Amino acid sequence: MNTEKNIKTLIVKKPLKLDCGKTIKDFPIAYETYGSLNSKKDNAILVFHALTGDQFVTGINPVTKKEGWWSYAVGPDKAIDTNKYFIICSNVIGGCMGSHGPSHKGPDQKIFGTNFPVITINDMVNAQYNLLDHFGIDKLFSITGGSMGGMQVLQFISNFPDKSKTVIPIATTSSHSAQNIAFNELGRQAITADSNWKEGNYTSNDTNPGKGLAVARMAAHITYLSKKGLQEKFGRKLQEREDLKFGFDADFQIESYLRYQGSVFVDRFDANSYLYITRAMDYFDLAKQFNGNLSEAFINTKAKFFIISFTSDWLYPTQENKDIVIALNSIGADVGFVEIESDKGHDSFLLDVPDFLSALKNFLDKSYEEN
């Protein structure tokens, strides 16, 4: 699923020491860019994708032929305006859209599978940092991303405090909660319980653990929505039938919807990547890297932060976003915060939520004017 020729790739020659102790080198990072880098090279925004995202932020994804995951936010005259800014996004390592990941072949010409090293959010951003050199960018104008993208934003500015003028973590956390880990574990168990998983050594598409991966996606998808949003969209509506069928077919629209979400996901995502990336999220605890003091993670940066959460997001709730605001305020950092009213749950950051998009646009454009 990563052999398409529409994928741009940077081969990182420099060895990268991973948190697990292993070192990787000569590995690929697949990336995409939108807009153009100006002559001063001061208009670049590095976007980090979430768990199941990829480098194809906006427009039609050349591999899946579907709209990019952040098409509402990124594009000409949109919140992240491609007429003004140069947007870079890369597939995380461990992913399955061209970056170094478990579906790639190792030196022995065998697919890595679970022989791929366990990676962390820290490893992901250290790998992506190479893109700055590649484009000759000394300092980014902004870094942003939602969910796991937000975790990468926090880790990036902590690792490279003077490499971005503005920092926009969205619907995220500085430390994966027990509930977050629990949901990820549910997904991993669904995958590994599929007999086609074969300890990660599945090889071709017809034998991959698609059923397990679909269940993982279905369970996760529920966590991205809100109870109110689900109720309003589906309620107890029946799926193309007049009455209950007294069986286990999809009677309800919500069942049919989840099954569909599971099945389309399997077509575009690798089960082992799902294991690796959810693990990276679970291991994320930025405060722990600084002896329990989150403020210390940001002590060396002068960047301007803008943190956004959503009222109905129960996966990365407002309080977890506010904890980041509190940590920043306690060291006198420049931080703004807004909680956006939305009943679309955690997925709000990916959807057409006008208050969110206008806040994002205003923050970026006003900050750029002050440049």
Add this chain to the structure above:
Amino acid sequence: MKNEFQVIADLIEKDKKVLDVGCADGTLMKFLKDNKNINIRGLEISKEKVQECIAKGLTVIEGNAEKDLKQFPDKSFDYVVLSQTLQAFLSPELVLDELLRVGKKAIVTIPNFGYWKVRFHLLFKGTMPITKTLPDEWYNTPNLHMCTIKDFFHFVKSKDITIFKSLALNNLNKSIINESNLGVKNLFADLGIFLIEK
């Protein structure tokens, strides 16, 4: 910009770090940022107002002063401004303590319940006063703890808070309040502005 904000701005020197608590649409923040090179932050409870501040390019945190001031370290701002909001808190005393902890100095303005129009309204009409600075009905006012200039003056003195400057404002007229003219100012000013420190 309203006269009150001009008076507040005049109390703040250039290049300082200021927190505007209950900054509303950011009018005062924007003025201080543009005209006095102030490093300005705002705290605002209304989502709509927060959006207006962001649209002005201002750094604002959505939050509630009664809960969210505690995240700021001691004396982390040169000035903390609280404009006509003290009376709307559940516990004005605790908020005042927090303002003076977070700010080296605080500028607090209060709508004066001792203003003659307020007194006349209650005395002759027998209904809860409605004036320019107190525009709401009794049943929908956010104000829980109305006080007079005299009340506030005595209150801060009793808490050993230093008053650097206390000003009476009546429309465009600004005058200084002191112990000897307190009774008169309490009658003729509709707004009190206090620069205090603890």
